[in-house]
Amino acid sequence: MAAAAPLYHLVRRGARADRVEDMAMVSEGRPDARPRVLVRRGLPTAPAVRGSMSLFMAEAQGQGVLPGREMVYVGSEPAGEAVAPALRVSPGTEVIARRKVLTADGVPVRVATSYFRLDVFGGTRLAEQGFVTPSLQSAIGELGHEFGSAEETLVARLPTAEEAGLLELDPGEWVVCVVRASYSTEDVPVHVLETVCSATRHIFQIRQVAGHDEF
Secondary structure, three states: OOOOOOEEEEEEOOOOOOOOEEEEEEEEHHHHOOEEEEEEEEOOOOHHHOOOOOOOHHHOOOOOOOEEEEEEEEEEEOOOOOOOHHHHOOOOEEEEEEEEEEEOOEEEEEEEEEEEEHHHOOOOHHHHOOOOOHHHHHHHHHHOOOOEEEEEEEEEOOOHHHHHHHHHHOOOOOEEEEEEEEEOOOOEEEEEEEEEEEEHHEEEEOOOOOOOOOO
């Protein structure tokens, strides 16, 4: 007889009635498995969240989870196929990358990488090690760039080997990649944020566009 498949329980976290309940998935029969924490990722990104010290830390507030973040890389690297068009450079062009792992209740849920053009931000504190304080948004503004517009795309795909390792994914698990490209009022690409989310640890909430009443 074939072995029974692992069972999963949903543990409610006392959510308010006006928001999606936050849940953690606990695997029975798999003592080595990490708890699966479900966190919410709003689309499009709310302005108040976008301008906060940390998009994830702001989102996690009120969700009943303890957020954490660790910077794992700051330096130059070739722009990938998803990032290069948003930065308006050719694939393989060296750009600034700031990569961090975001955790919820100690479980890795996202790998978030901020990308900047070297010809625009090279030699600034956006290229320096460590977290930028008080926020990336304020640092961009200090350099004379005023936010004009942004575009977000969402793609589901298999993770790279690096992403699977950082997120501690099981074989066959997918990720959802959200790329947010921000442009200044002068139409200069000032920040491209690629967020690779563990698909099994996220709920994506899509909001109605303000000012429209059609479903």
